[in-house]
Amino acid sequence: MIAEISGGAFDAFFAWAPWVIGLLIYLAFYVAKRHESATKPAPVGQTYACAGCGRRDPREHMVPQQHGGAVGWYCADCASFDSASLHSG
Numbered sequence: 001m002i003a004e005i006s007g008g009a010f011d012a013f014f015a016w017a018p019w020v021i022g023l024l025i026y027l028a029f030y031v032a033k034r035h036e037s038a039t040k041p042a043p044v045g046q047t048y049a050c051a052g053c054g055r056r057d058p059r060e061h062m063v064p065q066q067h068g069g070a071v072g073w074y075c076a077d078c079a080s081f082d083s084a085s086l087h088s089g
Contacts, residue, residue: 052078 047056051065051072063079064071 048073050075050078052081 046059048059048062049056050062052074055075057075059073062073062075065074065079066072
C-alpha cells in the first residue's frame with residue numbers, strides 16, 4: 001500500500017499554514033504582553049534638591065552631573081561654580 005497525499009490537500013495545507021502560524025505567533029505575543037504596564041510619564045514639575053546647596057527647584061531648572069555612575073542634580077548657581085572651579089585649576 002502506497003500512501004499518497006492528494007494535490008488538493010497538499011495545496012490547501014500550504015495555503016493555510018502561513019495564516020495559522022502567523023495567528024499563533026500573534027496570539028503568543030498578545031498573551032505575553034497583555035499584563036505589561038505602560039512606562040511612567042516624564043516627571044514634569046517634579047522638584048529636586050540641589051546636591052550642592054540643598055535648594056529645591058523643578059527638574060527643568062536643574063543641571064545633571066554624572067559622578068561615579070550616579071547622577072547628581074545641581075542648581076544653576078552650584079553647577080556654574082563647579083564648572084568654574086574645574087576650569088580654573
